[in-house]
Amino acid sequence: MPRKVDPRQRRTLIADALMRVAADRGLEAVSLRHVAAEAGVSAGMVQHYFTTKDEMMAFALSVVRDRGQARVEAAVAALGADPQPRLLLRTLLAALLPLDDAAREDGRVALAFLSWTALHPAAAPGLRPDTARLVEFIAGLLPRPPAPPAGRAEAASDAAAGLLALVEGLGVYLLGGQYTPAQATAALDHQLDLLFA
Amino acid sequence: MPRKVDPRQRRTLIADALMRVAADRGLEAVSLRHVAAEAGVSAGMVQHYFTTKDEMMAFALSVVRDRGQARVEAAVAALGADPQPRLLLRTLLAALLPLDDAAREDGRVALAFLSWTALHPAAAPGLRPDTARLVEFIAGLLPRPPAPPAGRAEAASDAAAGLLALVEGLGVYLLGGQYTPAQATAALDHQLDLLFA
Secondary structure, eight states, rough: OOOOOOHHHHHHHHHHHHHHHHHHHOOOGOOOOHHHHHHOOOOOHHHOSSSHHHHHHHHHHHHHHHHHHHHHHHHHHHOOOOOOOHHHHHHHHHHSSSHHHHHHHHHHHHHHHHHHHHHHHOOOTTTHHHHHHHHHHHHHHHHOOSSSOTTTTHHHHHHHHHHHHHHHHHHHHHHHHHHHHHHHHHHHHHHHHHHOO | OOOOOOHHHHHHHHHHHHHHHHHHOOOOGGGGGHHHHHSSSSHHHHHHHHHHHHHHHHHHHHHHHHHHHHHHHHHHTTTSSSHHHHHHHHHHHHHSSOSHHHHHHHHHHHHHHHHHHOOOOGOOTHHHHHHHHHHHHHHSSSOOOOSSSSOOOOHHHHHHHHHHEEEEEEEHHHHTTOOHHHHHHHHHHHHHHHHHO
């Protein structure tokens, strides 16, 4: 009697294949046929789990994001109980940067997806609330701003939104080779110096 | 007698077609055939000017960058003579953000290229020195840092590298819809508040 297939596991197998294709050859090479060949399954099997390319993309992006989340959680857990907010934030943000091979591969795929979703917003409906939650979490770790300049009430979330954008930009420049890892971490530390001054 | 063709002009016509294809349908749709159809020329003509896809990409990216440069120069020129460093910097950086339709279209293409070059570094050999020059220029406009923390000598260029990364990240989040234009400009202004405090 054949073993029952776990649909989530099969989907993840296919998404992993998709990500290898995207990381090695770019999103333009991602097709039902290529992904099926990479996963070692039939094109019909891929189509059974993912009806459209958008759907395949959205699921693969969620896998990349889950892996990023796991990296962040492992780094934060290694800090032990009750780390200082600055150390916690530094650890969390550095874990988001593509500084090793695994993170670089995921980063390249994430960048390809961001570029894809700039054209196909429906492919990543969760991106906006995810980012908003992360900005809110970062804002909670930053020191309270002294007094907001006249007419601006949102200094804490502006600072958090800026910090997250800075980390995203550092990631882009690390992947493109414009910044070295040393430059990127120095820029991050300098920003934390500014925010925790 | 047929009019003499300006090769630069013909290349630009083809690159414009490439960018329309990339902006409308993504880089995966960019091919000799599609670009030729969009430009209204033969595939052989495209091949005459661009031997490889990398070469076509690199030229189109340079066109996007030149347009960005022109936008920045126009915005800065509108400030008149001797603007304050903060105002000059704010104007320059805001002009880099995809805040209107033309800048959004170029931004989508630029993001697609960044994603492409993360896989094909040879496609954009000028990216690294261009970024380094921009970081240096920004560093020259920032106030001198008070005293670098022990062991760190590069505070001015760290600040500039961070500021440019922040703007790049804001651009990515504007294109993906994670940040609104109001959020992005508030985050930029907050960063300038920090740096010019």
